[in-house]
Amino acid sequence: MDSSIKINEQTQNFINRHIDDDSHELALATKQNSDIDIRFALEQITARQHAKEKIPSWYANNKLIFPPKISVEQCSSEATAMYKAELCKGEKFADLTGGLGIDFSIISQHFSHSVYVEKDEHLARIAKHNFNILDLKNIEIVNCDSTKFLADTTNFDCIYIDPSRRNANNKKEILLENCSPNILEISDILLQKSKCVLIKLSPVFDIAELLKKIDNIKQIHIVAVKNECKELLVKLEKNSDKNDIEIICVNITNSGKQMFSFNVNDEKNSEYDFVQNVQKYLYEPNAAIQKSGGFKCFANKFQLKTLNANSKIYTSDIFNSHFCGRIFEVEKVIPFNKNELKTNLKNIKKANITVRNFPLSVADLRKKLNIADGGDTYLFATTLFDGRKGIIVVSRKS
Secondary structure, eight states: OOOOOOOOHHHHHHHHHTTTSOHHHHHHHOOOOTTSOHHHHHHHHHHHHHHHHHSHHHHTOTTOOOOOHHHHHHSOOHHHHHHHHHHOOSSEEEESSOTTOHHHHHHGGGSSEEEEEOSOHHHHHHHHHHHHHTTOOSEEEEOSOHHHHHHHOOOEEEEEEOOBOBOTTSOBOOSGGGSBSOHHHHHHHHHHHEEEEEEEEOTTSOHHHHHHHOSSEEEEEEEEETTEEEEEEEEEETTOOTTSOEEEEEEEETTEEEEEEEEHHHHHHOOOOBOSSOOSEEEEEOHHHHHHOOHHHHHHHTTOEESOTTTOOEEESSOOTTOSEEEEEEEEEEESSHHHHHHHHTTOOEEEEEEESOSSOHHHHHHHHTOEEEEEEEEEEEEOTTSOEEEEEEEEOO
16 A cells, blocks of 8 residues: 655645635635645645644644545544543554544554554555654554454454444434444454454444443443533453443543443442432533433432432532532522513523423523523523422532
């Protein structure tokens, strides 16, 4: 495979000058120039703009080449790749779905020898160019299908795989068995070839379904960045006990990581501690915990009371600064009826509205209350202990 990708000085200068410009407007305004590869330049500008927040160190390196923006949209962020690197250790590593190579470039640094596998020749060529620029050591690039590579390869300490979730018509798939490669079909050979397998999936997948369909699950990691769920990581190990599966929730923020973990079996055997009235503080778990389903274990760990099993917000008279999520101080609780709402909300013109286990959407509730978005006031519309609907007026504490 020829790895030489050349960019002439004029094309590179054009990219640098227009890196923040709208590529569509640029395409219309730019005349053809034999010294500049306009098509390539526009592709790089568009892809780099998508990479600016997601993979900042790659964005800052103008020697790196980016594939079309869809590959950048689908790749991991630097933050999530660095988290995955914490889960993968050993001597030999293989990434079976290399793609742009963000995950590989970071995880491979923890191994003595690493193999990047990618069936798309264009992506593999770009990866080879970029890995040379990044000066990655002790790596091998293989341009072939992952299932063929698996059949012919020796054993690894860790295999990483990120199955494609788009079909031939570029539509997103929501069933595990429709991903490519099909994890359910190759999970046995993956574990024959590796002590540990790490599978990256979209957060749209249902965790209960994953637990039913995939054998040998050791852990499931739910990874959020700045309170937005980005990916599910399913870690497989040989002979894992289905009654001893750990769910690990991580929210990566500018100040560090919020972490919470629980055992699936413990959640089944736990109970809520219900309370009839909203107490001094209101607690909202972060997005990773909301996705996890470990609400009883979570509430018990932080000694929180539950208003309603389906509301997923909690209350306490004690301020817990170690809480994984947002904490609010309660100002008042308003019964959801016309007279009470009119009296208690008449001076609120702007507020941040959240609905939890409530019959109206945020948009419908905002219209009904005639309250604009924004400001320092927060309203939680929810169902309380006895099924009553109410609005909790709060102010942000942390």
